[in-house]
Amino acid sequence: MNSFLLFLFKSTLSLSLLYLAFSVLMRKDTFFRLSRLVLLLMVISSVLIPFIPAPQLSQPFVQVKLEPIFQNTTIIEEPIQTNAAPTSIQLSAPASNTNRAISISPKTILLFVYFCGLFISILILLYSITTILLLFQKARKMDQNGLHLRIVSEDTPAFSFGRYILISQFDYDIHSEAIITHEQSHIRLGHFYDLMLMELTKIIFWFNPLVYRMVSDLKEIHEFQADNYTLNQGIDATQYQLLIIQKCVGHQKFALANSFNHC
Template identity: 30%
Template sequence: MDKTIWYLMESSVMLACLYALYVLVLRKETFFMLNRFYLIGIVLFSLIFPFLSFDFNPAPVAKIPIQEISKARTSYYDAFADWTYVQTSTAPIAPSPSLFSEINWIEVALWMLIAVYLIGVVVCLSRTVLTMQWIYGLIRRHSQALFDNIKIVKLKNPMAPFSFLNYVFVHEEMIGTTEFDHILAHERTHVQQLHSLDLIFVQLLAAFFWFNPVIWRLIKSLKTTHEYIADNNILNEGYSLVQYQTLLLRQLISNNSYGLVHNFNLSFIKKRITMMKNKKSGGFGKVKVAGALAFTIVFSLVMIQCNSTTDEAEVDNTGLASSFELPKVQDVGYTKYLGKNYNIIPFNITNSQVYQKSTPTAIKDIESALQKANIQSDDIVLLEINKNQTMGFVREVQDELRRLNQRKILYVSESESGKLIETAILLPPLPGDDRPGVPQLPKIDEEYIAKTGIDILKINLGEDAGKTNQDLVNAMVRKHIEMGSTNYCVSAKFEDDDTYDSYLRNLIYIMEGFDVIYQERASEMFGVNFFELDKNNPTELAQYQAIRKGIPRAISIAEK
């Protein structure tokens, strides 16, 4: 979503810059064909510009501006991605009884904005379709004649002459008059030069960029340029300037102007008459045009180079190039973390390197990153980890977070159906951590097992046992439910050379062993969906606690 928004914004800004150059330099020049193709060209370039990336060696004087622009673009990408991710990371369900939900008004506002945009697109496209239906309705309802290989539609009611594709629409009483010859000569230019295709193309694009006022100004400029071209051809064919201008004034019988057609009597007739009187652009005009085109080319190359530099920054600084992949996990009952609006700080891990906001961060610098973001021990650390990352480095990162008492973790993965999955886990405190507020957990070893008689199910997270692990956990928990016992624990172990992909997939299967039971109890006890319970609602919170009562999710990640 964020990429689409930035694409629309970047295209709009580029179009505004290039159109401003047209207004300042080219608009008053008489190089009409050049202006026509310039206007269409900048629309096309604005559409493809965000995708272009071409690296060349700029002059040293240009390197600094290019780097600064690239840094600015990278920073707003990061800021927006961080904002959208944090705001959208508080939806469906959490596997912890201490996590609560509330309406995320920023996310609601974002979706409302998208809805308004889509409504605008539909309205604009509908207007274009309705206009075309109206035109073809005129063609079906009126008789036609062929003049110089141009189809003339004879309108019964008085209406300003106009053309569309290879049709010219004229009031039938006008056919055969001297004025008709002028009109036909004018509209023939529109037909032969395919001006209607220009307008159809730009109108369709305008539907997707309707929020940008520049696109609507550009359409008016393009239609004006089309008229200048037709007027110029009329005069070059030897028609009298005075007679032609008089015809334009007499034809002001209608103010109708439709987006896809070329009216013979548009409201900018004064501009057209003025342009007819202007002298042809001379040497100075050619210099201005050459300078404008040169500036356009240089400006475009610089911005493309900024794209390339930004792409390099994204690869070099984040390590999240095409090689970065989230683990693919099974579909589960929950998809995203649900809780209060905790502060959330994201870290990326790939190739045994930690990144925070696209900046490489040493493990020892994680503490300063947390302090800079004002993250408290009750807040959440979100980890996006490359599926191929080995767990030895992940263990080092998590041990540092445990040392900092930053133990609430969200793992990010992708489901087999393509949904984003956020799995919440509470890291255990480091052994021997006697700081106030840090719970003291027993060391589960052979001595502890013998003393307490606890039922231990040992699972190796590096082995792809898949649903077998889920069934083993499920069977053990059901056995203890029948016994009325909670004296059990799943001890999950991983090796340093295991991949994060294997670790997370097996961990989620273990959690599913509990979740299946919780879901069954939710249906039996209250007829509700366990994963949809709103723990901000006192009634549903009580149901949640009743469902889990006597069935703790006892999972222990074994020490190395």
């Protein structure tokens, strides 16, 4: 119990300090690949740092030699008096257990609160994944140029999940080239695995508000990388910017999914 709480404390402190340093030094940086790598290494380092043994200051070795000292002692014999009056011993019954107050240590309370939050975080993630899988189940399947497309009739923002791209029928008919190219970049750059790591971090450190800022920063970096990739494929920049503005209407974003919605 103590070691686990100590691990959480050290790891949370390490992650918070590293992210604050990142916010000051690199948050406005345009080297998106480097910023992405630093954020991921920060998460991994914060988990490993608590296992690094702390350096101990060496103390000089002092050898102490003990020598016994004997002194002349005199033993005096005294008679034992046996005519003392007998004493009666009364045993009191133990106090009833019902009168004892039940005490719960603060560590137990902290662990209970932590695991409740952990359980709720897992439920939220499972709900998001289940919602995505239900969308995939009722979507029309299509393979195009090695891409696994899932087309739905609802007005759902396009997003990539693993190796799959979900897109609405309207977007597929009107904006398929730009949106599919954008989501394809998320797949090729491996952004899904970044989100897997960050969602696991959110579950373990659900109580740290800086973790949610890290996830937001990482998704923003993903979108910048996807935009650069899309524009480098020959997509018209003006039309692409207008499309982003049209899609920035506050649709729901799913965990573990890179959505075309930038807002």
